[in-house]
Amino acid sequence: MASTPRVFSGIQPSGELHIGNYLGAVKNWVRLQDGYECIFSIVDLHAITQAYDPSELAQRTRDMAVGLLAAGIDPARSILFVQSHVAEHTELGWILTTVTPLGELERQTAFKEKAQRLESVPAGLLNYPVLQAADVLLYLATLVPVGEDQVQHLELMREIARRWNHRFGAGFFPEPQPQLTTAKRVLGLDGQAKMSKSLGNTIGLLESPEAIWEKLRPAATDPARKTRKDPGNPDICNIFTIHQGFSPPPIQAEVAVKCRTAAWGCLDCKRVLADHMIAELTPIRERAVDLVAKPATVRAALRAGAERARAIARTTMAEVRRRMGFLGAAGD
Numbered sequence: 001m002a003s004t005p006r007v008f009s010g011i012q013p014s015g016e017l018h019i020g021n022y023l024g025a026v027k028n029w030v031r032l033q034d035g036y037e038c039i040f041s042i043v044d045l046h047a048i049t050q051a052y053d054p055s056e057l058a059q060r061t062r063d064m065a066v067g068l069l070a071a072g073i074d075p076a077r078s079i080l081f082v083q084s085h086v087a088e089h090t091e092l093g094w095i096l097t098t099v100t101p102l103g104e105l106e107r108q109t110a111f112k113e114k115a116q117r118l119e120s121v122p123a124g125l126l127n128y129p130v131l132q133a134a135d136v137l138l139y140l141a142t143l144v145p146v147g148e149d150q151v152q153h154l155e156l157m158r159e160i161a162r163r164w165n166h167r168f169g170a171g172f173f174p175e176p177q178p179q180l181t182t183a184k185r186v187l188g189l190d191g192q193a194k195m196s197k198s199l200g201n202t203i204g205l206l207e208s209p210e211a212i213w214e215k216l217r218p219a220a221t222d223p224a225r226k227t228r229k230d231p232g233n234p235d236i237c238n239i240f241t242i243h244q245g246f247s248p249p250p251i252q253a254e255v256a257v258k259c260r261t262a263a264w265g266c267l268d269c270k271r272v273l274a275d276h277m278i279a280e281l282t283p284i285r286e287r288a289v290d291l292v293a294k295p296a297t298v299r300a301a302l303r304a305g306a307e308r309a310r311a312i313a314r315t316t317m318a319e320v321r322r323r324m325g326f327l328g329a330a331g332d
């Protein structure tokens with residue numbers, strides 16, 4: 001068992017890092033580094049479950065590393081690595097499929113949503129949560145900072161851990177818990193679906209102040225505010241969710257009052273939000289520009305991260321193999 005609580009979380013290199021990822025997960029990752037041993041992974045083996053261009057995967061993976069480092073992931077304190085660089089993820093992933101109930105996989109909302117858009121559904125999409133369970137359990141991590149869309153996968157992960165433990169090793173795998181933020185579900189700019197890399201409804205974390213404003217200005221708000229004089233309900237407004245991620249609490253309180261009383265129009269509210277977003281994102285964008293100019297630094301951070309991750313993963317796998325009775329695992 002891990003002696004100190006360990007944090008694990010991952011992000012797919014399936015597109016541009018966006019403010020939904022940041023507010024729902026990455027901003028929390030940065031904060032957790034102060035109190036926990038943290039392991040963060042760019043989960044490329046997950047990204048290949050969706051249609052993708054092989055000629056772009058490496059660059060997307062590099063870009064994601066730049067974004068995470070710029071956002072404040074500190075490779076001196078945390079482990080940051082690329083999932084496919086640590087082969088134990090696929091090994092444990094396969095092993096865990098043997099204790100995962102098929103019915104549970106078929107019930108996952110993310111699977112059903114992604115599968116319904118496809119004519120032919122790859123088994124990898126179905127098994128996605130099993131690989132995710134392997135990602136976390138490999139490091140015996142207990143805390144998983146994620147957005148709300150991952151809560152169901154975490155429930156299944158605990159079920160998988162319990163089933164494996166029951167069969168092979170009482171208490172070996174801890175049961176990981178999700179950790180959510182206030183902006184746990186940021187909607188896309190059209191206010192319809194969740195903001196997603198794969199849906200093209202995002203504001204990128206590294207966009208310029210002008211681009212941020214251009215996207216924010218026409219973004220959907222509470223539909224009850226048809227005219228400037230109609231009061232709104234911040235609790236159901238996506239712009240208010242984003243305020244909760246970027247604006248200080250007194251501003252959030254002011255925004256809520258001015259929305260409910262129609263003292264501000266939506267555009268006034270968005271302008272205040274844009275100012276706070278730009279203030280927080282400008283230093284991140286500047287650090288990213290710096291890192292892009294230093295590819296060797298990024299490469300070295302990922303290489304060192306993979307080595308540290310592998311060392312932990314190997315120890316876990318040796319024990320998993322021994323408890324499962326594989327030849328050679330107990331020195332026989």
Ligand code: ATP
Nearest residue numbers: 012014020024025146147184185186195196197198
């Ligand atoms: P994809 O569309 O390829 O699934 P994504 O934008 O959903 O991409 P992921 O890599 O699947 O991003 O998720 C990375 C992290 O960001 C996860 O913890 C996820 O819960 C969180 N997250 C993703 N989208 C949002 C969102 N709209 N609001 C809050 N958190 C989010």
Ligand code: MG
Nearest residue numbers: 012149196197
């Ligand atoms: Mg996703």
